[in-house]
Amino acid sequence: MDVRLIEQTCKQTPLYDVCVSILKSDSRSSKADVTGLALIMVDVLKAKATGTTNYIKTLLRGNLKGDVRRGLSSCADLYNTVLEADIPVAIEALQKGDPKFAEQAANDAGIEARSCESSFSGHSPLTESNKSVQDVSSVAAAIVR
Amino acid sequence: MAISSAWLVFCFLLLRHAVVELEASHHVYRNLQVSSSPSEHQPYRTSYHFQPPQNWINDPNGPMIYRGLYHLFYQYNPKGAVWGNIVWAHSTSTDLVNWTPHEPAIYPSQQSDINGCWSGSTTILPWGTPVILYTGIDPQDQQVQNLAIPKNLSDPYLREWVKSPKNPLMAPTSANQINASSFRDPTSAWLGPDGTWRVIIGSKRHTRGLAILYRSKDFIRWVKSQHPLHSAKDTGMWECPDFFPVLVNSELGVDTSIMGPDVKHVLKVSLDNTKHEYYTIGTYNLGKDNYVPDKGQVDSDSGLRYDYGKYYASKTFFDSAKNRRILLGWINESSSVNDDIKKGWSGVQAIPRILWLDTSGKQLVQWPIREIEKLRGHEVHLPKQVLEGGSALEVSGVTAVQADVEVSFGISELEKAEVLNPSWTNPQELCSKKGASVKGGLGPFGLLVLASKGLQEYTAVFFRIFKGHNKYVVLMCSDQSRSSLNNNNDKTNYGAFLDVDPSREKVSLRSLIDHSIVESFGGKGKACITARVYPTLAIDDKAHLHVFNNGTENVQFTLSAWSMKKARLDLESKL
Numbered sequence: 001m002d003v004r005l006i007e008q009t010c011k012q013t014p015l016y017d018v019c020v021s022i023l024k025s026d027s028r029s030s031k032a033d034v035t036g037l038a039l040i041m042v043d044v045l046k047a048k049a050t051g052t053t054n055y056i057k058t059l060l061r062g063n064l065k066g067d068v069r070r071g072l073s074s075c076a077d078l079y080n081t082v083l084e085a086d087i088p089v090a091i092e093a094l095q096k097g098d099p100k101f102a103e104q105a106a107n108d109a110g111i112e113a114r115s116c117e118s119s120f121s122g123h124s125p126l127t128e129s130n131k132s133v134q135d136v137s138s139v140a141a142a143i144v145r
Numbered sequence: 146m147a148i149s150s151a152w153l154v155f156c157f158l159l160l161r162h163a164v165v166e167l168e169a170s171h172h173v174y175r176n177l178q179v180s181s182s183p184s185e186h187q188p189y190r191t192s193y194h195f196q197p198p199q200n201w202i203n204d205p206n207g208p209m210i211y212r213g214l215y216h217l218f219y220q221y222n223p224k225g226a227v228w229g230n231i232v233w234a235h236s237t238s239t240d241l242v243n244w245t246p247h248e249p250a251i252y253p254s255q256q257s258d259i260n261g262c263w264s265g266s267t268t269i270l271p272w273g274t275p276v277i278l279y280t281g282i283d284p285q286d287q288q289v290q291n292l293a294i295p296k297n298l299s300d301p302y303l304r305e306w307v308k309s310p311k312n313p314l315m316a317p318t319s320a321n322q323i324n325a326s327s328f329r330d331p332t333s334a335w336l337g338p339d340g341t342w343r344v345i346i347g348s349k350r351h352t353r354g355l356a357i358l359y360r361s362k363d364f365i366r367w368v369k370s371q372h373p374l375h376s377a378k379d380t381g382m383w384e385c386p387d388f389f390p391v392l393v394n395s396e397l398g399v400d401t402s403i404m405g406p407d408v409k410h411v412l413k414v415s416l417d418n419t420k421h422e423y424y425t426i427g428t429y430n431l432g433k434d435n436y437v438p439d440k441g442q443v444d445s446d447s448g449l450r451y452d453y454g455k456y457y458a459s460k461t462f463f464d465s466a467k468n469r470r471i472l473l474g475w476i477n478e479s480s481s482v483n484d485d486i487k488k489g490w491s492g493v494q495a496i497p498r499i500l501w502l503d504t505s506g507k508q509l510v511q512w513p514i515r516e517i518e519k520l521r522g523h524e525v526h527l528p529k530q531v532l533e534g535g536s537a538l539e540v541s542g543v544t545a546v547q548a549d550v551e552v553s554f555g556i557s558e559l560e561k562a563e564v565l566n567p568s569w570t571n572p573q574e575l576c577s578k579k580g581a582s583v584k585g586g587l588g589p590f591g592l593l594v595l596a597s598k599g600l601q602e603y604t605a606v607f608f609r610i611f612k613g614h615n616k617y618v619v620l621m622c623s624d625q626s627r628s629s630l631n632n633n634n635d636k637t638n639y640g641a642f643l644d645v646d647p648s649r650e651k652v653s654l655r656s657l658i659d660h661s662i663v664e665s666f667g668g669k670g671k672a673c674i675t676a677r678v679y680p681t682l683a684i685d686d687k688a689h690l691h692v693f694n695n696g697t698e699n700v701q702f703t704l705s706a707w708s709m710k711k712a713r714l715d716l717e718s719k720l
Binding site: 035077086088089092093097098099101105111112114115118145 | 225228229260288327329384418420481632
């Protein structure tokens with residue numbers, strides 16, 4: 001594992017600790033160049049978005065107040081965009097070598113997560129998930145840059 | 146200008162026998178699960194800017210004029226509102242305003258472009274035949290350069306194109322050490338007096354952006370030059386390079402191959418890192434085959450830009466019908482991807498601009514093509530009057546969402562200008578800190594566009610005048626911070642210093658407003674700023690237009706505003 005590459009790369013992101021802990025615990029980073037590290041981070045972003053989507057589905061099965069249900073439905077739609085648009089665009093852009101599209105897609109994932117958080121007028125059941133997605137999104141966007 | 150006869154024969158054969166593999170269209174579509182049909186209410190679609198009926202677009206490609214007809218190709222995703230499945234979509238026009246759409250001209254069909262048909266340019270060969278060089282993505286996801294020529298030159302629409310069986314003509318190898326994921330966007334080629342074609346392709350080595358130079362006698366066999374045409378350290382990847390001559394002391398354009406004492410050259414690059422473009426003006430040295438920017442030109446992201454707002458992947462071409470150099474550019478969305486998918490589209494093309502060298506020789510000037518003015522409808526004229534400090538005047542009688550506005554300001558009390566702090570060197574930061582609501586001495590004064598009735602939403606395009614060292618400094622801003630109540634939008638402010646002397650001339654502003662785009666031109670085109678905005682209230686017939694002055698001092702102004710008619714983007718082809 002090229003620890004130095006990971007540390008150097010993570011230093012250029014806004015959340016060094018988040019970045020390092022994710023990359024060091026992922027076995028794929030041992031053989032990765034910077035583009036490879038970016039792809040790993042995008043994959044982690046995908047996993048977090050998938051996890052949040054599943055959690056939303058679970059919550060929606062329960063007995064909920066109108067405004068919470070509405071917020072969760074908005075979030076389901078927003079996370080669908082992350083999974084169906086942002087992640088595939090980021091992966092393709094990194095693989096084919098047009099990083100600006102990957103950066104914008106990774107960044108957008110954070111925007112959708114933030115928008116989800118604002119969908120709740122009262123208490124949000126997704127605060128931790130949304131924050132986690134926003135964090136990974138900002139790290140992924142920075143690595144791509 | 147010597148042209149080898151062998152080459153002539155070769156090209157003739159190529160065209161006559163159409164010797165290429167036109168494989169069955171093998172479209173590589175990704176199954177993109179985006180939401181169902183787009184919204185019916187489309188308050189953000191533009192009325193006189195070029196955009197297809199739906200889906201994602203990016204770079205303008207291969208623009209040209211052929212037999213009196215303008216051609217625009219552009220990166221397009223036929224399957225969705227995000228980047229992917231990219232093909233070259235194609236439209237033609239007689240006036241660069243109203244367009245006839247055609248089927249995509251270039252799409253994956255060979256090994257050398259099976260994973261993507263990315264950007265490229267047209268070169269008009271000496272006898273008038275256009276050829277296209279473009280970047281293809283090969284099966285190993287490497288960036289390579291390919292050639293395509295018209296299948297049928299007697300089709301004035303040039304709807305079908307065939308590809309050379311020799312593609313790729315230029316590719317990264319271990320010998321040439323070209324970075325396979327940083328090798329794209331071939332320019333229009335230029336022909337030297339030695340009968341050799343030259344073309345540049347954007348690239349980088351580590352963090353140094355470079356324009357790789359290739360040469361050819363026959364447009365098929367290309368040999369990489371030892372040195373790049375030009376490079377600059379720490380600028381990162383150079384995308385969409387553009388290299389062309391401009392006449393000294395004339396607004397007319399010239400053919401891309403012109404050289405000599407009456408011209409300077411311009412090198413423009415788009416920077417992947419910052420999403421800004423910049424250009425320098427300098428000298429092309431034919432002997433050394435290199436380009437050297439003039440002294441004083443800033444060769445980095447801090448350099449001169451065509452546009453200080455949202456504007457990217459620009460490309461010029463020589464319009465031989467009217468002897469002008471025309472600039473096209475891609476304006477992407479400032480909205481979230483979720484919003485783009487809901488509305489079903491993303492990206493517009495800028496209004497074509499003519500481009501020429503300023504009399505100072507130190508910068509380029511642009512202005513929207515005159516043809517756009519035929520869309521001007523009802524005019525409202527406000528004759529010369531005073532606009533007191535702290536006041537605004539509504540401009541009624543035009544469709545505020547779809548208008549062309551020209552305003553010119555005169556200032557008498559220049560001594561009242563605030564002093565410019567010498568550390569204020571970044572105009573974008575200055576405009577962010579001092580938006581339209583921050584009072585000043587001389588300024589902010591300008592236009593409030595796409596404004597809601599109660600001014601909860603507005604986009605402000607304005608000037609501030611400062612006293613600098615030995616001269617006055619004019620700052621031009623486009624303030625999007627209050628443009629929309631929807632916080633998912635990117636509402637960054639943009640700014641530029643405008644090289645105009647307010648003690649000797651009026652400070653002028655023209656804004657082309659079109660629902661979700663505002664293209665502003667300061668000082669008759671010396672500084673341009675394009676912005677994308679998505680008001681939630683100031684839409685359709687609920688938008689307002691004002692001229693305002695939030696400074697303490699009075700200004701005088703005259704203003705003309707026109708409602709703009711809709712352009713036709715769906716004209717039928719006549720065949």
